[in-house]
Amino acid sequence: xxxEKLSCNPKKENGTHVVLCELGxxxxxxxxxxxxxxxxxxxxxxxxxxxxxxxxxxxxxxxSPSHGSxxxxxxxxxxxxxxxxxxxxxxxxxLPTSWHGAPGSxxxxxxxxxxxxxxxxxxxxxxxxxxxxxxxxxxxxLGEHVLLYLLELGTEGGTICSQHPALxxxxx
Numbered sequence: 001x002x003x004e005k006l007s008c009n010p011k012k013e014n015g016t017h018v019v020l021c022e023l024g025x026x027x028x029x030x031x032x033x034x035x036x037x038x039x040x041x042x043x044x045x046x047x048x049x050x051x052x053x054x055x056x057x058x059x060x061x062x063x064s065p066s067h068g069s070x071x072x073x074x075x076x077x078x079x080x081x082x083x084x085x086x087x088x089x090x091x092x093x094x095l096p097t098s099w100h101g102a103p104g105s106x107x108x109x110x111x112x113x114x115x116x117x118x119x120x121x122x123x124x125x126x127x128x129x130x131x132x133x134x135x136x137x138x139x140x141x142l143g144e145h146v147l148l149y150l151l152e153l154g155t156e157g158g159t160i161c162s163q164h165p166a167l168x169x170x171x172x
Contacts, residue, residue, distance in 0.1 A: 006022065006023065008022075019039075044076050047076055050073050078127045079126060079127050082124070082132070083121075083124055084122075085120045086118065088116065088117050088118075089118070106172050108151070108172055115148070119136065138164070141166075149170075149172075150167050150168065153167060
């Protein structure tokens with residue numbers, strides 16, 4: 001008839017989290033009760049694709065050991081928002097229409113103007129992520145001419161990186 005808040009107490013039994021809720025005492029014979037429960041569960045990163053809840057109705061006065069139970073499986077969907085930030089140093093550059101480098105030279109300035117690109121990949125949450133792959137394509141050739149001479153590739157923060165085969169081909 002009316003709506004009441006349940007009194008629930010969380011506890012641990014045999015390594016399992018249990019929540020006991022008192023539905024009413026005493027309860028009249030033949031009473032019908034509808035219960036809506038909202039559960040907040042944390043630490044689901046390694047739970048797999050679903051969480052299973054076992055719900056059981058028990059009566060302290062029941063002479064029978066068998067109690068009504070139901071199993072509810074709820075799918076787990078991880079959510080994380082990734083953000084890629086990047087900049088170039090210098091931010092803008094005017095390249096000459098033709099470049100005459102010194103063939104065979106090992107000096108950097110003989111191969112062009114230095115431009116550094118920095119990219120940062122951020123997880124904005126709320127969940128954690130693992131196994132992220134970032135593929136970055138850099139146009140280093142324009143036809144048969146070198147557009148950008150790829151000198152080096154560096155990473156921070158335990159990132160594993162596979163290097164491009166055209167990285168520093170003249171060993172400058």
